[in-house]
Amino acid sequence: MALLPPKNRLWWNEPLHRMEAIWISIAFVWGLLMFFVMIWWHINGNQNMSNESYRIQPDVFADRTEAFIQAYQVGADDFGTPIVRPPAGSDVYLAARLWDFYPILELVEGETYRVRISSLDWQHGFSLQPTNINLQIHPGIEMVITLTPNETGAFGIVCNEFCGIGHHLMVGRINVIDRETAALAAATSVAGEQ
Amino acid sequence: MATIAIPGQIGEAAEERFRTCPDTGLHVHAKAETLIRVNLITAVTFLGIGGLLGLLVALTRWQAVHLLPAEMFYMVLTAHGAAVLLFWIMFFEVALFYFTSAVVLRSRLATPNIAWLAYALMLIGALTATVAVLQGRSSVMFTSYVPLQAEPHFYIGLILFAVGMLITCFIFLGTLVIAKDEGTYEGSVPLATFGGLTGVIIMIFTLASGAIILIPTLLWSVGIIGHIDPLTYKLVWWGMGHSSQQVNVTMHVVVWYTIAALLLGARPLSEKVSRSAFLLYILFLQLASAHHLLVEPGISSTWKIFNTSYAMYLAVLGSMIHGMSVPGAIEAAQRRLGHTKGIFGWLREAPWGNPAFAALMLSLVMFGFLGGISGVILGTEQINILMHNTLYVPGHFHATVVSGTTLAFMGVTYLLIPIFFRRDIVFPKIAQWQPYVFAIGTAGIALFMMGAGTLGVSRRHWDITFTDALITFDYPATAFFMLGLNGLSAIIATVGGAMYVIVVVASIVWGKRRTEEDAKTNPIAPGAAVLAQYGGEDTFKLPGTIVLVSVFFIAFALYYFINWRFLAGIWPMS
Known part of the structure; x- marks a missing residue:
């Protein structure tokens, strides 16, 4: 230079x-x-984000979740959380709130459900384990996601959005059963009603 | 103001405000120098505090140790993010802004008194926010997503800090005007200044986004505004939160070029290419707010895909260009200096014992391989379903802002202390090993958090054994193993960080004063002349760099497609 x-x-x-x-x-x-x-x-691809969502008031969502539970409840766990077995293809409600997921869902492997998820208070995370699906849950917005469980077992829903001091206690459950178990359970409950 | 200068005429009064640095030949404005010193010291102080808080976080997540109780864990995690991600890095960036404007351009700094005001605002803001967090009722995490609410003085602290930074940005711009006016340089500004300008422009966008969202949030926290929409908050907040990380990328790229120039006399391969890459940052990095909204309801996939990819990956293109041109510049300089043996002779014979050089190379490699690749994968719309809010996210950003930015800043400190404090680095052996120790620790932190995240482990979570929860879930044993290794890595990184702080403090206080004689017998920046010059290398015979970028590209592509395979295995959803 x-x-x-x-x-x-x-x-x-x-x-x-x-x-x-x-x-x-x-x-x-x-x-x-x-x-x-x-x-x-x-x-x-078979794994995509839903583009369907609605504005909704948290109390309206809570009411719809209650109605959904009344229609399809099959039991409750040790702490009284309702266990709900919705029919295949139907709309399923899952409410996130401080600090639990409500209710426990029982789904059938290979069937498709329209799962409606929203928060009743703050933001929460929907981390379905161990399949590893992670979604964000907002108050005031209802996300409609079409989900097809492809394996049986007990799946945890871990809240992975920090939501205050009880955050690490916030776990939900989805049980996935196979078609035969589901048919058997349906037959038993019909027999029980007769 | 006392600093009005008459263009083209340097009077006696003006002359005494400058000194010529015997080590670099730079014409250093005394007032700029003092500001650089004070901002550096403040930055290192926050690094020391924030780093220790980070160790507490890692030791709590190591389930076998599980150090802190829950409430304190969330508080410490919030304080850790603010102290290092905001205060350490941004005070250091203020020093870099003054360095790349006034010092590199041989100009006086615009309005030094207002620069002190900016510093005061930033310091008061940083302390106010820190106090708010430590009081325990503002554990809202770095992101402070509404409706989670902090106390008003938390937001006030952040706003004051941002105002100080904004003033700093305008002082940078004002200094460019003065330098141009007073003819302190000819033609295009040097690359370091160009990079600094890039950082400043992105910073202004960042702070504007912050103002748009934090001011209403402050009003909401005192009850004047009734409701803030959580989704809108996130969109705008990340216009600040992610863009500010792009300032960090820009500034550590500037630091890479600066270290290479000072030590080896490395010039950019081509001024046009390196500057175009910075320009791509300015144009496209701001779209990255979308990275945090990929699994959010209420936003269309069209919007997500366009924005998350920075409009077809044009900002990634910028980083990939720097990924070639920085090692290319080093190879070219080394070959010019006579290290021409084979493909990698230039690398083998590089000054690995010089902590500034070691930090530059380690930062470059880890930012590219760990931070860069994981960032693109994380920011792919559908793959984000696998990783959103898992430990993969902090794994990624520790690779970028710790292994990348922090390590690069540490490296350049070993040059800034002799230049601006006129002191020798003490404990040269500790300094020599410091970048390696820190790099091993931070690489471990990044990799093991990403590993745990791949297994679905949630971030910001006090207890993944769910001991007190009504419903529980068992993460695989490997996940716990990863968290243990993360804890060990954090200890190593803390040792590396402590070595840095000790060397910096001891050098500033007890380092031998550098004389003009020292600059000749023991030069610390033999290549300094090119830093303030314009012009690229003329040689492009760079076989080593071609091999390096090829390896990088193959690793990138393989890891990218592996993650699509992972995604194909989860429950079908749409």
């Missing part, structure tokens, strides 16, 4: 070297690819 007088150059007039051009092109194409994979997955 010392041989030349300082040049009053402007950065945007500099040339682009071949090595730089190649790397920038690779990075740009890779970015486009990652962008279109997201769109492709919306068309062809």
Whole structure:
């Protein structure tokens, strides 16, 4: 540099070297690819976010959850939390509140449900384990998500949005049973009613 | 104001305000220098406090230790986030803003008295917010999502801090005007200044978003406003929360270029390419608010996909460009200095014993491989379903702001102390090992939190054994193992952080004063001349850099598609 007088150059007039051009092109194409994979997955993938949601008053959502529980309750756990077995394909209500998920759901493997989730107070997290589905729950917004359990077992719903001092106590449950168990249970309850 | 200067004429009064740094040849404005010193010391103080709080958090999440009770855990976690993510990094950035404007441009700093006012506001704000958190009724986490409510002085503290930072931004811009006016440089500004300007522009956007949301939230906390919509809050809050992290990225990229320039005389490969990459940051980084809203109800997938990808990954493109041009600049400089053996001779013969260089390289590699890749994966709309609010999120951002930003800032401190405090670094052996110890610790923190997050472990959670809960769930034993390893890594990182604080404090207090003679016999910044110059490297024979970016790209692509496979395994949902 010392041989030349300082040049009053402007950065945007500099040339682009071949090595730089190649790397920038690779990075740009890779970015486009990652962008279109997201769109492709919306068309062809099986795990996508729902685009259906509604504004709802928390007390209205609470009432609907109560009505849902009355219609389909099959029992209660040791602490009195209702266990609800909704029919396949139906609308299912799950309320998050300080500090529990209400009610316990019993779903059938391979069946599809329209799960309506909302919070009655603060924001909460819906972290379904161990399948590992993590969603955000807002007060005042009802998220409608179509869910198809593909394995049986007892699944925990862990709140993963900090919601105050009882946050770490906030766990819910979804039990997934297979079709035969569900049919058997249905037959027993019909027999019981007769 | 006493500092009005007459363009083109340097009187005696003006002359005594400057000194020529024997180590760098920079023309340093005395008032700017004092401000840089004070902001650096304040930053390091908050790092010391915030780092220890972080250790308490990690030791609590290590279930076998489970150090703090629940209430204190949430309080300490809130304080940890504020002390390091806001106060440590942003006070350091103030020093960098003054460095990249006044010092690099050889100019006087605009309105130094107002810069002191800005500092006072930031300090008062930081202390007010910290006190509010420590009082225990503002444990709202870094994010403070409504309807979770903190006490009014928590928000007041943050607002004062932000106002101080905003003033700093305008002092930076004012200094550019003065430098241009007084002709302290010719042509385009040096790259460090350009990067600093990028940081300032994003910072102003960030602070504007913060003002839009924090002022109403303050009014809500004192009861003047009745309701704040949680979703709107999140959208705007992350316009501040995420964009401020983009300032951090910008400033640590500036630091990478700066360390490489000071130590090796490295120039950017091409001024056009490096600056275009910064420009991509300005144009697209702000869309990243969407990263935090990917599994939110009430927002369409179209909006999410466009925004989460920074409009087709154009800001990621910027980072990938720096990912090539920073190692490329180092390779080019090393080859020019005669280290030309083979593909990696330049790397083998690099000054690994110099803590500034070691910190630069470790920060570069860990930010790229751990922070960058995980960030893109986390920000993919559908893959976010696997990771939202799990420990994967703090795993990712510890890789970016701790392994990346904090380590880079630590590295440049080893140069800033001799330059601005005119003292030698004491305990050179401790300083030499410090970046490695800290890097091992933070790499562990990032990796083990990401590992636990992949297993679904929730972030910000006091007890994943759910001992007192009515309904429980058993996380796999591996998850507990990961949290244990995270705790151990946090201890290592704390040792590395303590080494840094000790070296910094001891050097400032007891370091041998550097004389003009020292600058000749024991140069600390032999390449300093290029820092304040414009111009790129002329050589592009860089086989080592080509191998490095190829390895990076393969790792990126593999990990990206592995996560789509993970996603395909969960319950079908739509």
